[in-house]
Amino acid sequence: GAVVSQHPSRVICKSGTSVKIECRSLDFQATTMFWYRQFPKKSLMLMATSNEGSKATYEQGVEKDKFLINHASLTLSTLTVTSAHPEDSSFYICSALSSGTGSYEQYFGPGTRLTVT
Amino acid sequence: EDKVVQSPLSLVVHEGDTVTLNCSYEVTNFRSLLWYKQEKKAPTFLFMLTSSGIEKKSGRLSSILDKKELFSILNITATQTGDSAIYLCAVEVSGTYKYIFGTGTRLKVLA
Numbered sequence: 001g002a003v004v005s006q007h008p009s010r011v012i013c014k015s016g017t018s019v020k021i022e023c024r025s026l027d028f029q030a031t032t033m034f035w036y037r038q039f040p041k042k043s044l045m046l047m048a049t050s051n052e053g054s055k056a057t058y059e060q061g062v063e064k065d066k067f068l069i070n071h072a073s074l075t076l077s078t079l080t081v082t083s084a085h086p087e088d089s090s091f092y093i094c095s096a097l098s099s100g101t102g103s104y105e106q107y108f109g110p111g112t113r114l115t116v117t
Numbered sequence: 118e119d120k121v122v123q124s125p126l127s128l129v130v131h132e133g134d135t136v137t138l139n140c141s142y143e144v145t146n147f148r149s150l151l152w153y154k155q156e157k158k159a160p161t162f163l164f165m166l167t168s169s170g171i172e173k174k175s176g177r178l179s180s181i182l183d184k185k186e187l188f189s190i191l192n193i194t195a196t197q198t199g200d201s202a203i204y205l206c207a208v209e210v211s212g213t214y215k216y217i218f219g220t221g222t223r224l225k226v227l228a
Contacts, residue, residue: 044218093159108159
């Protein structure tokens with residue numbers, strides 16, 4: 001199946017700093033990627049849809065200036081958490097949309113655990 | 118508002134038991150329903166269901182969709198400790214490729 005990677009897998013940063021998380025589709029091109037956030041013992045919450053070459057579409061309640069998304073190529077989307085605070089600590093997961101013969105499927109990355117101290 | 122609800126939220130069983138996990142949804146433009154298993158990291162795909170009444174099966178796991186009553190079930194027979202995980206149900210919204218995830222069911226299988 002298709003492979004999606006995320007980097008870093010874990011990151012610890014101090015309050016007020018910014019953190020960039022990368023999501024790459026390794027063996028396919030993805031014009032659309034998704035960013036999710038997962039709190040402990042909770043489900044995945046869709047944050048935004050990342051579109052190659054255009055602005056991301058954010059879900060209601062997600063601050064676009066806080067969570068900057070850039071999808072500059074067909075295999076890479078980045079999520080930058082700006083001026084991070086402890087409440088931003090979470091598990092961030094991306095997925096990439098792969099299109100086969102008329103069908104589409106999301107492939108998930110392994111996730112990035114962010115801890116803000 | 119589109120939503121996906123799973124029940125129970127958590128479940129503890131003993132090895133060998135059979136479990137049924139439920140997923141109900143209210144989504145305006147339904148395309149498909151997916152089941153995932155999540156252990157420590159990202160979810161791993163189990164099933165995608167698009168048609169009512171057709172059971173999908175993989176080993177001890179099976180799932181079926183009822184588009185009239187807007188729900189799906191995931192069955193696990195002869196459970197093993199390795200089945201302990203969070204099971205997530207997601208509905209794909211037609212035309213957007215977006216997934217709306219349910220609350221998840223945390224399953225713990227005791228030896």
